[in-house]
Amino acid sequence: MSFQCPVCKQSNSLKITHSLELLPDSRSDEITLQVVACIECGFEGTAVYEASRRGHAESWEHTGYKTPADQLHELKNLINQCPAPQTPKCACPAHQALNQHNKGGRWLLPVQLANNQPFPMILHWQSVSGDHDDGAR
Numbered sequence: 001m002s003f004q005c006p007v008c009k010q011s012n013s014l015k016i017t018h019s020l021e022l023l024p025d026s027r028s029d030e031i032t033l034q035v036v037a038c039i040e041c042g043f044e045g046t047a048v049y050e051a052s053r054r055g056h057a058e059s060w061e062h063t064g065y066k067t068p069a070d071q072l073h074e075l076k077n078l079i080n081q082c083p084a085p086q087t088p089k090c091a092c093p094a095h096q097a098l099n100q101h102n103k104g105g106r107w108l109l110p111v112q113l114a115n116n117q118p119f120p121m122i123l124h125w126q127s128v129s130g131d132h133d134d135g136a137r
């Protein structure tokens, strides 16, 4: 799965390099905190994916954040320490630090991301199997 890089605008160069699944909250059934990196220009940032299947329609949101290098480093260190990144109920220090909710039960964006500039995560749909080169026929 690849996404458009917000810096060099390559449509398929932004990849998810780290991800940590978090507990559901008052709004979402799935929350995943991700670190993303561009294989073209070296940009690195974070992203938050949230999905909800409540009510009749499924909805999801995927937002990237331009995160300063020191804060990104801190988040990567946290995620790397987790023994079970796919387990929202994991009680490691990383999960404890990142599973924070307000009084209404809504998940709180990690402090490292609080003032970051958001960008849209645009999925690149083209299949990876071919370069759609049918010239040989």
Ligand SMILES: [Zn+2]
Pocket: 005, 006, 007, 008, 009, 010, 013, 038, 039, 040, 041, 042, 043
């Ligand atoms: Zn890039």
Ligand SMILES: [Zn+2]
Pocket: 082, 083, 084, 085, 090, 091, 092, 093, 094, 095
């Ligand atoms: Zn954990």
